Every structure is written in structure tokens, then in C-alpha cells.
Amino acid sequence: MEPHPLAIVSAMHEELRALVPALVDAQQHTLAGRRFFVGSMHGHAVVLALSGIGKVSAATTATLLINEFNARALVFTGVAGGLGAGVRVGDVVVARQLLQHDMDASPLFPRYEVPLTGRARFDADAGLSNALATSALRCMARAAELLGEAHMIDFGIDSPLVHEGLVVSGDRFVSTAAESRVLAEALPDALAVEMEGAALAQVCADFHRPFAVLRTVSDRADDSAHADFTRFMTEVASVYTRVIVQDWLHTNAARAVA
Numbered sequence: 001m002e003p004h005p006l007a008i009v010s011a012m013h014e015e016l017r018a019l020v021p022a023l024v025d026a027q028q029h030t031l032a033g034r035r036f037f038v039g040s041m042h043g044h045a046v047v048l049a050l051s052g053i054g055k056v057s058a059a060t061t062a063t064l065l066i067n068e069f070n071a072r073a074l075v076f077t078g079v080a081g082g083l084g085a086g087v088r089v090g091d092v093v094v095a096r097q098l099l100q101h102d103m104d105a106s107p108l109f110p111r112y113e114v115p116l117t118g119r120a121r122f123d124a125d126a127g128l129s130n131a132l133a134t135s136a137l138r139c140m141a142r143a144a145e146l147l148g149e150a151h152m153i154d155f156g157i158d159s160p161l162v163h164e165g166l167v168v169s170g171d172r173f174v175s176t177a178a179e180s181r182v183l184a185e186a187l188p189d190a191l192a193v194e195m196e197g198a199a200l201a202q203v204c205a206d207f208h209r210p211f212a213v214l215r216t217v218s219d220r221a222d223d224s225a226h227a228d229f230t231r232f233m234t235e236v237a238s239v240y241t242r243v244i245v246q247d248w249l250h251t252n253a254a255r256a257v258a
């Protein structure tokens with residue numbers, strides 16, 4: 001087994017709950033009020049972490065995973081609101097770039113740029129994202145079998161797709177059509193909005209650690225964004241996470257990570 005673990009991070013327990021029982025020889029640690037589950041999966045050393053919600057929570061957790069657990073790669077998984085046209089509830093988004101949509105130190109720095117880094121967009125690791133996107137495609141092909149027809153109909157999921165591109169993060173749950181329209185107009189290539197990915201990306205860039213962000217679209221970031229939220233995480237997103245992460249670990253793609 002590799003000495004340094006692969007880290008799988010979610011904001012909330014509901015997003016990770018299907019994966020936790022799959023951990024072999026699991027040991028639980030609490031650091032800075034967060035839970036970390038250390039063990040192995042498919043022959044890989046793995047640490048599962050619950051970050052809490054928002055950019056600071058994600059940044060603290062990423063720093064702990066790197067400094068305390070020596071994680072060699074970090075994967076953030078959970079739910080997001082769909083922004084891009086055609087990004088529907090039940091689809092999966094693999095981030096190729098991350099940006100903080102609420103970062104604005106203008107006129108001192110260009111809007112969205114993280115001051116003194118010269119960057120607004122942080123690239124996810126290409127190999128890691130490729131491998132996860134491949135596993136996500138395999139999962140989508142089995143969605144009806146994994147979720148059951150009744151759940152698909154219940155959540156309005158039909159022929160789910162995998163999208164790859166820009167994911168934006170901010171310390172706000174976007175829950176009005178007016179707000180998501182403003183975001184989509186300002187950042188036309190944004191596929192989805194969530195609250196942690198870009199913070200994890202910034203920390204991983206600082207520490208030169210590969211990372212990826214994989215999100216299941218739980219809502220359209222509009223006025224009905226809160227409906228069925230917890231049930232969706234438990235019954236859809238955590239199932240996708242379990243299947244995609246296990247496929248990724250099982251197919252040995254994880255060994256390719258530096």
C-alpha cells in the first residue's frame with residue numbers, strides 16, 4: 001500500500017456516508033472539530049474527511065489533510081447547483097478549473113483574482129480529473145440500476161450526463177433564480193456553483209498537491225434549490241460518490257497520482 005493516503009473530502013456527512021462503511025481497518029480521528037476516517041480501500045491508503053461547509057472550512061481541512069495526514073492527492077466530492085445550460089439535476093460535474101465567485105478586491109486587483117497570486121482560476125489535476133470523469137461516465141451508464149427507477153422519476157433524473165469545466169465557489173448557498181442569473185451572466189462558462197472547491201484548489205496550489213473536484217448536481221441554484229436537499233445527498237449524491245470513487249480506486253487509476 002502507498003505510504004501517503006488519497007484524501008476524499010465532503011462538506012457534509014450525508015455526502016460521504018455511503019463510502020465510510022467501505023473503508024477497511026477504519027480508524028476515526030477528530031482534529032480541529034472535524035472527523036477523519038483513516039483506512040484502506042482496494043489496496044490504497046485512504047483518508048475520508050468531513051470539512052464542514054464553506055471556503056474557510058474547506059481550506060482548514062485541506063491544510064490538515066496535507067500537513068497532518070500527508071495526503072498525496074485530494075478529491076472533493078459532494079453536491080452543487082447547476083448554472084450552465086444543460087447542467088441538470090442528477091448530472092455530474094468534474095471541475096477542470098475552480099474560481100471564487102465572491103472574491104473581489106477591485107479596483108486593487110481584477111475581479112475574482114486572488115490578491116497577490118495573479119490568478120483567478122486554479123486548474124484541477126488533469127490526470128486525476130480524467131480518471132474520475134471516466135469513472136463518472138461508467139456510473140452514469142448504470143444510474144437507473146444504482147438509484148432505482150422510482151428515485152430517478154422522483155428526482156426528475158433522466159439520462160444523466162458528465163460535464164467538465166469551470167466550477168465556481170463562494171460562501172453563499174445560491175437559492176434564487178435572480179442570483180444564479182447574475183452569476184451565469186458574469187461567468188458564462190461556469191457549469192456549477194458550490195461552497196468549497198475553489199478554496200481547496202487554492203490550498204492545494206500553495207502546497208503543490210494534486211486535487212480534483214467531483215460534484216453531483218442537486219439543484220439549479222434557483223428558488224427551489226433547497227427542496228429535498230438532504231434526501232438528494234443521501235439517496236443520490238452519496239451513491240454516486242461511492243460508486244465513482246470505488247471504480248476509480250479499483251481500476252488502479254489512483255496509482256497514477258504522484
Ligand code: ADE
Nearest residue numbers: 079080081173174194221
Ligand atoms: N451546493 C449545492 N447546491 C448549491 C447551491 N445552490 N449554491 C451553493 N452551493 C450549493
